[in-house]
Amino acid sequence: MLEEKKVSEAIISRYFKDLQNSLELDVAIVGAGPSGMTAGYYLAREGFKVALFERKLSIGGGMWGGGMTFNYIVVQDAGKEVLDEIGIPTQKYIDGYYTADAVMATTTLASKACLAGLKVFNCMSVEDVMIREEQGKKKVCGLVVNYSPVEMAGLHVDPLVFETKFVIEATGHDTEVLKTMVRKNDLKLFTPSGEIEGEKSMWAEVAEENTLKNTQEAFPGIYVCGMAANACFGSYRMGPIFGGMLLSGVKVAKEIAERLKSE
Numbered sequence: 447m448l449e450e451k452k453v454s455e456a457i458i459s460r461y462f463k464d465l466q467n468s469l470e471l472d473v474a475i476v477g478a479g480p481s482g483m484t485a486g487y488y489l490a491r492e493g494f495k496v497a498l499f500e501r502k503l504s505i506g507g508g509m510w511g512g513g514m515t516f517n518y519i520v521v522q523d524a525g526k527e528v529l530d531e532i533g534i535p536t537q538k539y540i541d542g543y544y545t546a547d548a549v550m551a552t553t554t555l556a557s558k559a560c561l562a563g564l565k566v567f568n569c570m571s572v573e574d575v576m577i578r579e580e581q582g583k584k585k586v587c588g589l590v591v592n593y594s595p596v597e598m599a600g601l602h603v604d605p606l607v608f609e610t611k612f613v614i615e616a617t618g619h620d621t622e623v624l625k626t627m628v629r630k631n632d633l634k635l636f637t638p639s640g641e642i643e644g645e646k647s648m649w650a651e652v653a654e655e656n657t658l659k660n661t662q663e664a665f666p667g668i669y670v671c672g673m674a675a676n677a678c679f680g681s682y683r684m685g686p687i688f689g690g691m692l693l694s695g696v697k698v699a700k701e702i703a704e705r706l707k708s709e
């Protein structure tokens with residue numbers, strides 16, 4: 447006998463257990479693009495309590511579409527090593543350039559991250575952060591999250607809050623979380639101007655290198671990775687070459703893991 451009520455009960459009990467279990471996190475990631483999911487994979491693999499909040503119903507951000515919806519991604523040697531480690535097949539195109547099927551890359555990365563223990567909350571929009579001051583020092587210590595359909599419908603419904611030791615801002619080109627943070631609070635980021643420097647036009651070679659350099663803490667408690675790192679610290683865009691995104695996810699996970707272990 448199949449009882450519809452039991453189906454509903456199973457979903458509700460499982461989902462709200464996960465949600466409740468995520469009220470206190472080691473790391474909260476915003477954005478399920480390649481950089482955020484890679485960070486989630488490596489942090490979860492190390493056993494940290496990590497959840498990822500993604501506005502859309504689908505995860506993967508800009509990785510599904512390759513270039514112009516032609517769904518292949520391109521990586522260089524260092525990016526290929528990350529894909530190899532995750533178990534995503536690549537094909538050599540010419541020396542130094544490898545391709546991967548964008549759908550296979552996205553689904554494999556997502557699957558590996560979830561199997562490693564990353565909890566993904568899709569259809570959730572991060573609308574703000576929580577900041578606390580201790581001994582005169584401000585620190586980001588939580589995410590303010592709403593249900594995406596509430597946001598889309600413009601309903602006046604208050605959000606809920608998830609406490610976390612670290613936030614990873616992986617919202618891509620828009621740096622949405624940081625933008626809100628800077629707009630609402632009198633604070634200076636760790637950027638040259640103290641503000642969000644802004645993304646520049648296309649220059650793939652420099653952008654790929656800078657993505658890694660710019661992957662760092664932008665304000666106490668909040669790290670930037672992926673395109674958000676370049677937008678925050680002011681560098682170029684790079685188009686459908688994804689090595690920098692993956693390496694940025696690896697770097698941010700490593701730095702936060704070291705801090706979590708030492709604290």
Ligand code: 48F
Binds near residue numbers: 672
């Ligand atoms: O843009 P996105 O794929 O970020 P990324 O990891 O990768 C960039 C590349 O896709 C590409 C590129 C590569 O060379 O330039 O653009 O930096 O994924 C960002 C994700 O964040 C979600 C958004 O829906 C997307 O899936 N997102 C954005 N704002 C919010 C959010 C928000 N406020 N709350 C939750 N999710």
